Amino acid sequence: MKKAQQISNEALEKVTSPITKTQLIRNIAQAQAGKHQQESAIENYLLAIKVSKKTELGETHFETANSYVILADYYWKLSNYKQALEYYVVAHRVFEVIFGEGDTELADVLLKQSICEMNLSNFDNAISLIQEAEKNLLYSVPEASPQSAATNSFTNIRLADIYFWWGGFYIIVGMSKCQKC
Secondary structure, three states: OHHHHHHHHHHHHHOOOHHHHHHHHHHHHHHHHHOOOHHHHHHHHHHHHHHHHHOOOOOOOHHHHHHHHHHHHHHHHOOOHHHHHHHHHHHHHHHHHHHOOOOHHHHHHHHHHHHHHHHOOOHHHHHHHHHHHHHHHHHOOOOOOOOHHHHHHHHHHHHHHHHHHHHHHHHHHOHHHOOOO
């Protein structure tokens, strides 16, 4: 691991592109996460966000949002749903600015927020978020075009994920406990 760390540090010193630097730092964090070095991994995920935000990429760049999502995913993996939700909310805001309504990236983050809310027993919030995710995907279905078949297939797969989780909410929450079901 020390040799890999040394190579990574040398590469970081040479990299001038903020996108490449952000991605490299995230890759280091993912390697640390894979080695169960939680503190180091989280520090590097946060560093990737900091590097992305402080460069010309800024707060509303895809790489910044992606860094938030990847950190949130890591907290989710650790079953720290409260912390994961905080970072998904930030990513959600950034994706809204970048892409607007109807974006599949935004729908994915909404679904993940919903699942975190469910795990935190905030069932009404979970249902609202999953409904918003579904609305985003349905809004993103393009008009008929040569590219739309592939896009619609991709969107349909994501809708299937939403409907899978929606069914799970009904099983876990029960119709009587959720005001919006």
